[in-house]
Amino acid sequence: xxxxxxxxxxxxxxxxxxxxxxxxxxxxxxxxxxxxxxxxxxxxxxxxxxxxxxxxxxxxxxxxxxxxxxxxxxxxxxxxxxxxxxxxxxxxxxxxxxxxxxxxxxxxxxxxxxxxxxxxxxxxxxxxxxxxxxxxxxxxxxxxxxxxxxxxxxxxxxxxxxxxxxxxxxxxxxxxxxxxxxxxxxxxxxxxxxxxxxxxxxxxxxxxxxxxxxxxxxxxxxxxxxxxxxxxxxxxxxxxxxxxxxxxxxxxxxxxxxxxxxxxxxxxxx
Numbered sequence: 001x002x003x004x005x006x007x008x009x010x011x012x013x014x015x016x017x018x019x020x021x022x023x024x025x026x027x028x029x030x031x032x033x034x035x036x037x038x039x040x041x042x043x044x045x046x047x048x049x050x051x052x053x054x055x056x057x058x059x060x061x062x063x064x065x066x067x068x069x070x071x072x073x074x075x076x077x078x079x080x081x082x083x084x085x086x087x088x089x090x091x092x093x094x095x096x097x098x099x100x101x102x103x104x105x106x107x108x109x110x111x112x113x114x115x116x117x118x119x120x121x122x123x124x125x126x127x128x129x130x131x132x133x134x135x136x137x138x139x140x141x142x143x144x145x146x147x148x149x150x151x152x153x154x155x156x157x158x159x160x161x162x163x164x165x166x167x168x169x170x171x172x173x174x175x176x177x178x179x180x181x182x183x184x185x186x187x188x189x190x191x192x193x194x195x196x197x198x199x200x201x202x203x204x205x206x207x208x209x210x211x212x213x214x215x216x217x218x219x220x221x222x223x224x225x226x227x228x229x230x231x232x233x234x235x236x237x238x239x240x241x242x243x244x245x246x247x248x249x250x251x252x253x254x255x256x257x258x259x260x261x262x263x264x265x266x267x268x269x270x
Contacts, residue, residue, distance in 0.1 A: 006215045012088040017044070021052055025062055025071050029137035032070030035230035041175070073139075090221055091123040095253060097221065097247040098125035104243050108133050110147030110175040112211075114220050117169050118142060119150030122221075133207045133226035143169040146176050148211030148224035155188050156219035162188060178202050196241040197222070200229055210241060214248045215255060223248065 025033055026043050033101035035053065040048045053071060058137070060076030070168040070214075094111050101109045112119040120141040126132060144150045144165050154162055166181050173179040179202065191197040200208040210232065211224035225240050232240075 005155065007062060017042075017048075021049070022061065023055065024075070026073055026141060029140045030072070032065060032068065032071055034068075038071065041061065054215070059195065061163075062207065071252060079084045090255075091228055093221070094221075094251060095123060095125075097122055100128040100225070101125070101240075101243060102224060105225050107225050107231065108109055110136055110226065112144070112147065112222050112224065113145070114153050115141060117144055117165055117172075119144050119147065119153055119222070121149070126219075129227070130198075131228050131233070133204065133209070133228060135204045135207060135209075135226060142176075143172040143250070145169065145188075146173070146179060147203060148197045148199050148209035148226065149213075149222040150211075151184075151191060151199060151224055152183070152211030152213040152222035152224065153219045155191045155197050156213035156222075196244070197224070198232075198237065199201045199233060200232070210237050210244075212241065212244045212248055215252045 006195060018240055020042060021038065024038055027033075035046065035049055038053070039049050044052075046051055053062060053064070057064055057071075057074065059237065060074045060197060063072050063074045064070070065072070091115060096112055098109045102125035106129040108127060109125045113122050114120075116256045118141045121136040124138060125138065129189040142150055147195045154165060157165065163185075166184050170181045171185065173181065187199070187202075197211040197213075198208070206229055207226060208231075209224050209226035211222045213219035213222040223244055
């Protein structure tokens with residue numbers, strides 16, 4: 001084998017391991033994660049995880065709490081995110097719609113954005129109902145299909161792409177109690193028949209959620225409403241879905257207008 005090729009391959013694998021480590025730490029949001037959990041999830045030897053975490057901590061990509069010995073995402077990621085944020089403003093654009101839905105439903109409303117094979121929670125709004133479903137913090141990422149937002153995005157994809165995502169994520173679904181490729185295929189079919197994504201007690205026992213993706217021709221995000229199961233009976237789900245569709249129509253129009261404005265600004269003027 002060409003030594004130069006081998007060096008490139010080894011370097012790529014190292015980058016993949018670093019990205020995997022950061023994704024695992026991020027999967028717990030603000031809860032943090034101990035090194036044994038990181039080792040179990042990553043499948044890497046503990047000595048390897050420890051060396052990687054030491055270097056990531058030195059670079060500011062992770063931070064370690066000396067008391068709990070848990071690892072969290074580090075300050076450098078926040079600083080880099082501040083630079084990137086002006087380019088990715090969907091969360092800000094959707095903020096008003098999320099709060100309007102939270103006022104109407106009194107439940108928890110989430111915005112999930114697609115990131116490759118995953119969905120990332122980028123915003124949420126809390127309703128006034130005293131018992132809340134808080135399964136997600138902003139920044140949590142999960143495989144597409146896990147959670148109503150990710151499921152809604154999956155449902156809106158072309159059939160071939162949906163199947164490709166399910167197959168690519170098959171080993172990730174094992175980490176979630178009731179999820180499997182077959183379960184997701186069945187749930188996608190049922191959600192398409194309903195006209196919105198629906199999950200009950202699939203991730204969090206006693207909780208349910210409905211979701212809708214947008215834009216319809218290229219789903220990049222989804223809005224979902226989560227509550228205790230007793231609050232999301234079929235009739236109420238239909239009412240909430242209708243309210244979500246109205247907000248999504250407005251958001252889609254705003255996105256189209258924003259895209260048209262940017263395209264016009266790029267055109268040369270005579």
